[in-house]
Amino acid sequence: MSMPLLPGERTRLGRYELLGRLGEGGMGTVYLGRDRDGRKVAIKMVRPEFSYDAEFRGRFRSEVNRARQVPPFSTAEVLDADPDHDPPYLVVEYVDGPNLAAVVREQGPLSPSALHGVAVGIATALSAIHGAGVIHRDLKPANVLFAMGGIKVIDFGIARAFEATSQHTRTDQIVGTVGYMAPERFEPGNGRQVTSAADIFAWGVVVAYAATGRTPFAADSAPGTAMRILTQPPDLSGLTGPLRELVEWALAKDPDERPTARALLDALLDGSTPPAGTTAVITPAALTARDGGQVATGGPGAAQGAARPENRRRSRLLSVGAAVVTLVVLLGAGLVTLNALDPSGREAGGSPVTSAPTSPSPTNARTTTPVASDPDTAILQGTRRTLIHIAEIDRDLALDLHDFQVEASDGTGAKSQFVLVPMGVDYLIRSLRGDGRADDQETCLGVKILLEGPSTLVAAACQPTQATIFSLDRTGDRDDKNRPTYYIYNDTHGFVQWSTSRRTVIVEQVGDATPSSTFSLVDRGAL
Numbered sequence: 001m002s003m004p005l006l007p008g009e010r011t012r013l014g015r016y017e018l019l020g021r022l023g024e025g026g027m028g029t030v031y032l033g034r035d036r037d038g039r040k041v042a043i044k045m046v047r048p049e050f051s052y053d054a055e056f057r058g059r060f061r062s063e064v065n066r067a068r069q070v071p072p073f074s075t076a077e078v079l080d081a082d083p084d085h086d087p088p089y090l091v092v093e094y095v096d097g098p099n100l101a102a103v104v105r106e107q108g109p110l111s112p113s114a115l116h117g118v119a120v121g122i123a124t125a126l127s128a129i130h131g132a133g134v135i136h137r138d139l140k141p142a143n144v145l146f147a148m149g150g151i152k153v154i155d156f157g158i159a160r161a162f163e164a165t166s167q168h169t170r171t172d173q174i175v176g177t178v179g180y181m182a183p184e185r186f187e188p189g190n191g192r193q194v195t196s197a198a199d200i201f202a203w204g205v206v207v208a209y210a211a212t213g214r215t216p217f218a219a220d221s222a223p224g225t226a227m228r229i230l231t232q233p234p235d236l237s238g239l240t241g242p243l244r245e246l247v248e249w250a251l252a253k254d255p256d257e258r259p260t261a262r263a264l265l266d267a268l269l270d271g272s273t274p275p276a277g278t279t280a281v282i283t284p285a286a287l288t289a290r291d292g293g294q295v296a297t298g299g300p301g302a303a304q305g306a307a308r309p310e311n312r313r314r315s316r317l318l319s320v321g322a323a324v325v326t327l328v329v330l331l332g333a334g335l336v337t338l339n340a341l342d343p344s345g346r347e348a349g350g351s352p353v354t355s356a357p358t359s360p361s362p363t364n365a366r367t368t369t370p371v372a373s374d375p376d377t378a379i380l381q382g383t384r385r386t387l388i389h390i391a392e393i394d395r396d397l398a399l400d401l402h403d404f405q406v407e408a409s410d411g412t413g414a415k416s417q418f419v420l421v422p423m424g425v426d427y428l429i430r431s432l433r434g435d436g437r438a439d440d441q442e443t444c445l446g447v448k449i450l451l452e453g454p455s456t457l458v459a460a461a462c463q464p465t466q467a468t469i470f471s472l473d474r475t476g477d478r479d480d481k482n483r484p485t486y487y488i489y490n491d492t493h494g495f496v497q498w499s500t501s502r503r504t505v506i507v508e509q510v511g512d513a514t515p516s517s518t519f520s521l522v523d524r525g526a527l
Contacts, residue, residue, distance in 0.1 A: 002032040013089055014082055016043055023142075028087075032094065041079060042095070042154075046088040057083045064090060067156060069132040074125035076145070076154040095152045100210060101141035109213045109238070118144070119207045119243060120268045121151025126203060126261035129156050130196045137194055139202035140180045141209055178222045179215040180205045183230050183253050184424045197255030203264065204234075204250030212238040216251065242271055376484055379521045380472070385417050385432060387522035388488075390498050391479040396522070397505065399431045399443070399459055406445060406457035406505045408498060417524055418445075421462075426469045430462055444468050447493045447507050454506040455493050466492045475518050485518040 002020030005011065011018050016033040022042060023030045033043040050056045061083040068078045072093065080091035100118065104110070110118060122144060129136055136143075136156040145152045182201035185194065208216045216234030219225040234251045236244055246267055252258050259267070378384045388397040390408060398409035398416040409416050414433045421428040421444075429445040446460025446467040460468050472486040479485055488496040494509035497517040510516075 005031075013043055013045060014085055016041065016091065018043070033091070035091075040094040040096075042076070042092050044090045044092070044155075046090075048087050050088065057088060060088055066132065066134050070134055070156065071128045071132070074121055074128060074151060074153060075156060076152050092154065093152075095145040095147045095154065097146040097148070097152075099142050100144040100146070100206070103146065104141065104210060104213055110210045115207070115211050116243065116268070118151055118210050119203075119246075120265065122153060122203055122206060123261055123265040123268055125151065125153035125156075126196075126199055127265050129153070130199070130261050135194055135196050136199045136202070138177070138180075139199055139206060140177050141206055144206065178225050178229075179217060181226070181229065182255065184255055186226050186230055195255060196261070197258045200250045200258040200261065200264070201252075201255070203261075204247045207243070207247050207250075208234065208236055208239060211243075212236075216247075242267070375523065376521050379523060380420060380422070380427075382419055382421050384526060385419060385524035387411050387416055387524055388418055388429070389479065389483075389520045389522050391485050391518045391520055392516070393498055394480070395498075397445075397457075397519075399433050399445070404459035408505065411522070419527060420472070420521075423464050423469055426471045428462055428464060428468055429470060431459070445470075447490055449493075453502075454499070454508040457496065457505050457507060466490075470496070472519075477518065479518070479520040481520070483520040483522070485520050487515050487517075488519055 002022050004020055005018060006021070009018070009021075013031070013033065016035055018031045018033050019040075020032045021029065022032050028044050028046045031043045031045060033041045035041055046060070050060075060081075064078065064081040064083065070078070076095055077093040078090070079093060082089055109115075122139070126136065126139075134156060136153070138155055139153070143153060143155045145154060180202045182198040185198065205215055205217075208214075214235075215225070216236055217225050217228040217232065218235075219228055230253075234248070236247060239247060246259075246264060250258055250264065379386045389411070390396065393408065395408035396411035396416045397418070398407050398411075398413075399405075400407050400415065415431070417432040419430050419432060421430050431443045431445065433443065442462040443459045444462040445457050446465075447455050448458040448460075448467075449455050462468070467490075469490065471489045471491070473489060475485045475487060477485050490496070490507060493507045495515040495517070496505065496507055496519070497510075497515055498504075499506045
């Protein structure tokens, strides 16, 4: 049901008549409208401050075009949009029905049969959304509507235009409703690209909320809820049977361990739990190829390389402490743009809390070096310059300034200095060869596939892809200066190693063998 327009509000937007208000949030106001044929529509008018941002308009246009590819059988169909209007707006199918949040608030948790229907309906919608290459990014009960004929999911995909616009949302800010956010969105750096696995996590929270009337990580505050998402198992008391097993799977901390929307849907329809190994996610856009070879990439649904499980577990355990510390700092400083939840799972207030923009560098959000007994802690949190020392040959990685290849050097000069940019439990390795000047494009290390011979390390764009994400796994040993040593590993292409025969740095899988090269981190001061 719509509310009356406020005094002084416009009565037309483009070619649409505005009849009333349906709601308001951090991104804009939603109106009930009518087109020239008399059909009722829902119109989201973007907040005026976005109107003057060319970057936002471009992203908004792109995301609308993608959202139009989503089949409308379980979603509110995207009908029209005008990114160039002042202010921009989006028009979608008007669904005349209550949302899930209102139903649970007024009538209590759903009955088992109604709950199963909601779970199926949302999984069906996510299958269609993900199948079109779109990620929802803001799935929550308020975006799940009860319509004639079934469930409709609204507001899919468009959040990326807001989330990725650098003028308004930096890498040290988050957009969304905290109780439904996947843990990877809170991890150090906040620069990790959202994948479809985040929607699966939100599906699990929404279904648990529909079953119990509360979210499974509910706390008295947004920081408390976020901490529970990061560190605690979900509270699923009151949810039983196969659906509980599916929700537990969807709420896995590791996004790679969650099922796909299609796997969820199949399991819901046949009443079973999906078999292991069916996970797959929509990944960010691939890196472009460089001269002389192909930079490894990962596109939508790309298969993940076989990681060493013992190393991955060790890396995640080492990193969760850093994630919690960074989260507390960000939330305490007011650098997170969130909608909080009260303990019942309802959103507190209609608009997110925002903060003044800061520098877009992924590392600038953490300017205070933490006090810790481990000397590598600050380096691993991205607040310190580091040399990456090859322990076996007493040399350091360096990005050559001429051919953009990684070589072994004496550790002098900016070409040997890097900063580890946390991306969840893994890292981008950003080169400081440009000394951070404003006119220098940020450059990271990436894997380059050669037609002959093993892969090598080269300069690459600082975007998280299968080519540029590395894990640092503790070996348990120390180098000749008593510094902890690590294996550097890329999930798809293998271990970074020094090849004695080739006299160069390579990346290769080693099977059951022990990698020949270990690396230590040498502190070179604050950024």
